[in-house]
Amino acid sequence: MLEVRDLRKTYGSHVAVDGVSFTVSPGDAFGLLGPNGAGKSTTIAMVSGLIQPDSGEVLLQGHSLRAHPRFVKQRLGLVPQHIALHERLTAEENLRYWGQVYGVHGARLRDNVEWCLRVAGLTDHRKQRVERFSGGMKRRLNIAVGLIHRPEVLIMDEPTVGIDAQSRNHILDTVRELNRDGMTVIYTSHYMQEVEYLCNRLAILDHGRMIAYGALDDVRLLAGGLSTVRMDLDGDPAPALDALQQALPAERVEAGEGRISFHVRDPGPAVGKAVLALSQYGIAPLRIDIERPNLEAAFLQLTGRRLRDGGDA
Ligand SMILES: Nc1ncnc2c1ncn2[C@@H]1O[C@H](COP(=O)(O)OP(=O)(O)O)[C@@H](O)[C@H]1O
Ligand SMILES: [Mg+2]
Numbered sequence: 001m002l003e004v005r006d007l008r009k010t011y012g013s014h015v016a017v018d019g020v021s022f023t024v025s026p027g028d029a030f031g032l033l034g035p036n037g038a039g040k041s042t043t044i045a046m047v048s049g050l051i052q053p054d055s056g057e058v059l060l061q062g063h064s065l066r067a068h069p070r071f072v073k074q075r076l077g078l079v080p081q082h083i084a085l086h087e088r089l090t091a092e093e094n095l096r097y098w099g100q101v102y103g104v105h106g107a108r109l110r111d112n113v114e115w116c117l118r119v120a121g122l123t124d125h126r127k128q129r130v131e132r133f134s135g136g137m138k139r140r141l142n143i144a145v146g147l148i149h150r151p152e153v154l155i156m157d158e159p160t161v162g163i164d165a166q167s168r169n170h171i172l173d174t175v176r177e178l179n180r181d182g183m184t185v186i187y188t189s190h191y192m193q194e195v196e197y198l199c200n201r202l203a204i205l206d207h208g209r210m211i212a213y214g215a216l217d218d219v220r221l222l223a224g225g226l227s228t229v230r231m232d233l234d235g236d237p238a239p240a241l242d243a244l245q246q247a248l249p250a251e252r253v254e255a256g257e258g259r260i261s262f263h264v265r266d267p268g269p270a271v272g273k274a275v276l277a278l279s280q281y282g283i284a285p286l287r288i289d290i291e292r293p294n295l296e297a298a299f300l301q302l303t304g305r306r307l308r309d310g311g312d313a
Contacts, residue, residue: 001026001184002153007046007056009039016042017053018208024153024186024201029179031195031202031216032188033295035307038205040188041081044157047186048078060153074102077151081158081188083142087131091122091141094130095148102149116144119174136167143171147178154178155186160194172197192295192307204299211302216295223297226263229271232287233258233278240281247277 002024009017017039024030032040045051047058049065049072058065060072085094095116099109117123120140130138143159156175160168176198179185189195195202195216202219204212212219237244237255244253244260248270251262264270267290275285291297299307 001061002047002186003059004043004047005057005059007043007058008054009042009046009051010054015208017046020056020203020205020208020210022203022210022213024184026184027179027182028201029175029185029187029199031199032186032205033190033192033195033202033307034205035190038190039208040190040205041157043205044078044155044186044188048076048155049073050078074149075152077146077149077154079143079146079154079156079159081161083138085130085138085141085145088129090127090129091117091133092126094141095144098145099148104149112148112150115150116147119147119178120144121170121174134167136163136170139163139167139171140174143174153184153186157188158190160189160191190307192299196295204295204302206303212298219298220293220295221298223293223301225293226265227267227293228261228263228291228297229267229274230261230289230291231259231274231285233260233283234286235281235283237278237283240278240283243277243280244274247273
C-alpha cells in the first residue's frame with residue numbers, strides 16, 4: 001500500500017535520515033520506534049509531503065508522492081508531534097476548518113465531524129473552545145483533525161508525549177480500535193511499550209538509520225530470544241549457588257544480596273528448577289519477575305544502549 005524507498009535528508013552537515021526504506025500493507029499498524037533525535041519526525045514529514053527528501057521516494061498504491069502529491073495527501077492523515085489547533089475556536093469549528101482545508105464539504109463534512117468527535121471522545125465538548133481544553137483533550141482533538149478527511153493511512157507522530165496516563169490509554173485504545181476497524185496506521189514513538197501494544201510490524205531507527213525492520217516477533221527475537229528471570233528471595237542465595245547452577249547447567253546464574261537472576265530461552269521449567277534448588281537450602285522466593293524477549297532488549301543488543309521507556313516524557 002505504502003512504499004518508502006531509501007529516504008535521505010541532510011541538514012547542513014548533519015544527516016537526519018540516512019536511507020530509510022519500509023513498506024506498509026493495508027491493515028498494518030506499523031511502528032517507527034527510536035530515541036529522541038533518531039529521525040522519526042523527519043521521516044514522517046517526508047512521507048506525508050511536508051518536506052522534500054534529498055533523495056528517495058514515497059509511493060502510495062503505486063502513485064509517487066512527487067508526481068501525484070494530491071492523490072497521496074488526500075489518502076494520508078497526519079497527526080503532527082506538535083499540536084496544530086486554533087485555540088479560540090471550538091472543537092467542532094476546528095474540525096470543520098480542517099475538513100474544508102482538505103476539500104470536505106456539506107453532508108460529508110457533517111458526517112465526518114460527528115465521527116471524529118465520537119472517535120476522540122469529545123462529542124460532549126464540541127461547543128467548547130480549545131483554550132479551555134486539558135492537554136489530553138487537545139491531543140485527542142489533534143488526532144481527530146488528522147482523521148477529518150477519513151484517510152486510508154493515519155500517520156501519528158508521538159501522539160502521547162507529555163500527557164497524563166488516562167489520556168494516554170484513551171489514545172492507545174482509540175488507535176487500536178481504528179486499526180481493528182481496518183485503518184492502516186503508522187505510529188511513531190520512543191516508547192517501546194506503545195509499539196509492542198499497538199503494532200504488528202515496525203522499524204527501529206537510530207541516528208537516522210534503520211537498525212531493525214520486520215514483524216514484531218521477529219524484531220523482538222533480535223535480542224537472542226532469551227527471557228530474563230529475576231527472583232527476590234527471603235534469604236542469602238550464596239549457600240545455594242552451586243545447587244542452582246547444577247539445576248540450570250546451561251544458564252549463568254547471577255546472585256546478589258537476596259536475589260538472583262538468569263537469562264533463559266524457556267523460563268517456565270527453569271523457574272521451577274530454581275525454586276526447588278533454593279528450597280533445599282530453606283530459601284523461598286518473595287517475588288519472581290519474568291521479562292519475555294522485548295524491543296527494549298533488542299535495542300540494547302543492537303546498539304549497546306538502552307531505549308529509555310516511559311517516565312521520561
Ligand atoms: N529543521 C531542522 N534543522 C536542523 N536539524 C534538524 C531539523 N529537523 C531535525 N533536525 C535534526 O535531525 C535529527 C532528527 O530529528 P527528528 O527527525 O526530529 O528526530 P525524532 O523525531 O526521532 O526525535 C536530530 O538530530 C535533529 O536535531
Ligand atoms: Mg520527533
